[in-house]
Amino acid sequence: MNVDSVTLGVFVGLFVVFVLLGFLASRFRRGDLSSLNEWGLGGRRFGALLVWFLLGADLFTAYTFIAVPSGYLAKGSLYWFAVPYVGTSFGVALLTMPRLWTVSRNRGYVTASDFIKERMNSRSLAVAVALTGIVAELPYIALQIVGLEAVLTVLLLGLNLAASAKEITEIALIIAFVVLAAYTITSGLRGAVLTGVFKDVLILLTVVVVIVVVPLTTGGFAHAFQQASLLSPTVNKALNKASGAIPYLDIPNSKLAAAFLSLAIGSSLALYLYPHAINGALSSQDRDKLKLGTSLLPIYGIGLAIIVLFGILVYSVPGALDLVLHFHNGALTVPALIAYTMPDWFVGIAFLGIFVGGLVPAAIMAIAVANLFVRNVIGEFAKLKPKTETALAKIISTVFKFVALAFVFVVPATYAIQLQLLGGVLVTQTLPAVFLPLYTNKLEPKSALAGWGLGVLSGILMELYANKFGPLISSVYNTPLGPIYIALLALAINLLVTGVGSGIAYGAGWRPSDKVKNEELLSLR
Template identity: 40%
Template structure:
């Protein structure tokens, strides 16, 4: 274990204090009359413009997972680790028309969560509950992944023990409780500036020190050739897994509650259109970040102990003076805090609107909802801390991939539901049960395989499911979430046909076709209600939102 580097720790702490101050000041930034309303506390008043939304969504999507987990996977597995680059390229065209429809119907009907939409669209409290539970469960490992990033940085600086991580999240919990979504929105500016600064310097300085890109790729190729594992080029056997993983991850990304929270906070549809066009800029940075794994190989970087997640922090420590390494570590640390805050807010919104209000207190006022959401956000963070203390994956990216398998099961009701109501509400429930069961069974049967094909763990070893387990004569693997989604869709369609043939009641659609194309200026787009009133939080208002 390295000794504590005082310079790195000092700079890291200074930036952490800076964002802490910003987090508390955010409660006064662009606020309405009160924060005691989910539209204000949980969605920032639904008023963020293009720049704020761009930083917020970017800070939400490109997390500590980007800086730590992806390069660690590239360092250990080679080309397979680059799956994150194509999936962030194709995701924006895929969800372009989805998010603007969700924005419109949510602003007309006052929806705060995707489960609100499902409840109204399919007239199904049960399916809405399943969507809410799925979102909360899928978010927990994603928050835990952010803790992995902070832990990797602390280890590299020589700071050991669990208390620093706990202290960081206690502070995060307090200013998130106080300021809501405005806190991560404001801090995201600092986070992205630090990350872009670090990446620009890294891709210029590190290759020049290592003899150029030819030397970097040559060293990576030599390593994987000698180990007979992975490679700088993707082998034929891994192509199906790579393709399904990239596509599955792209489909899952904007089903996550925190991604939807960021989009609903935008002030109009044009903001989202501009952002979906501009956000691929982050994908370029992600490509360079992934290459840090190959740079670490060329530099002969070794992790702290056996923790592969420390590869990039150690690379920065080896390549840069302590003061700049401290800045880079701050970028990773803040890159964990911003998404963790948004994720906890999104999970809290789900619990409050779709569990607490739906099943525990139907007459809860908006102010009471906001209070419960604040408390729930604290509980979610505690759960994430507990998860990371109990789970020790070889590659932290597995946490996100497992969450992806789970959240994909909401695609039929949320994403497809935005375009058609043909799928029967009973079939959606049956499909969710089938898909979730298949996904968990496949994840359970994925072993952890080490160098030389040695099985290190029999179960829960990743998300690459072998098709040979289905009786096929092949060594190919496929992303478990992709197969689980296919099971979900198949069951949903078949059961829909059966239930419609039996004329089983399908409830009443609580939305109208015009809801899905409404602009901010349309009279149907609702205004913020009085947080002390008992006004229902669904149904169009008679006055436009200002």
């Protein structure tokens, strides 16, 4: 393993640069950071390139570098669903985010719940959507923490500090999150943008170098796939046995097709319902820059496709594969692959890229949650002055990061991807309230609220039943068509209740509010 004091020195040195960028960002495009619009949305002054990096920071997270390759190693091609999911999610974004940005700029909205409250004329529905977004972000931030732990585990093993790994990891995580909280309070979304640029440069460098060097030095993809065909049954059963999961090799391929397709579709619908994705979109300087920045995001999708293949390349590196199996932890796949194939100095660069690849999204998510909690939960029951609102948001963003730590303990590390999928089950139930009103005002708010409630309840019950009320290792539910992503099943119930209820209400004489007119969604360029 090529991890030594040089690796540690590069890692720490780049982390110092990362921290300085986070704090200095408060001077970037200066604004009054006591205003929630400036602190939480960067004053809506980010151009196409910064929007691209900011939204990319939401995408290139521990989900990309840790969870997807880990799932691919443990359950095979099923987890290739992440590639089409990323490609189609940008289409969803282009259909929805420019409209939401337009009406938000017109009327001064900071969150999607601000829009729902006026468009649907329902405070209850706005609060329900806000709370759902807040809860859905918790497992997503926890996923970032799993990524941080994976990097630290391999780093400490290489430095022969395995005996004290648990204590050192806990201290390192606390220090990292304290630093993250400090620069988030100081710089707000500006800090996330600049550190996001730094993070993405490191990660893109890592992806390009690893995908070129490792195949050239280990016999190429032909050798890797050959080894995978020989060893995958053993690896698959070892990792799944440790987690209590069903090996994918025991599931007929015809059944996996339904799971693959539904996971891709459900995840693409969910991504731009997450508060952090909406928050990033609303920070754009104008509608056209948002469109351009979003249209460039498929470049990140290419990087994701490459990273998924790291779950195959690890088969051609015996030391890395042995390390993963020794700890029964698929989350170590990419850090182990890099540690056993790259020079010590480059390992430091790559590890820092993955490490801050968890910290930056965590900051963006915490800011988005704080905006929602202050504006659409507390703000609905207490009138807050603008400065008080921002000060409270800064505190909440800090608390939220540490609350998310609890979710790490409910999912086996190999199946960290389930943290993101669990959040998707919940946040997808806000689709009728967030996306559909961008195109129609014919949804009756009480019906939408009932649909949301039944969608969330059914989603939670199916998750519990699918996992036999134990650790979270699956987010699909067996149906006559095969395993289907629970988010889509719950959404079908949600849409049925919302649609039927709205039809009945319309027939009984209900008419929509005209507080936000349809033309306002497109009136500002």
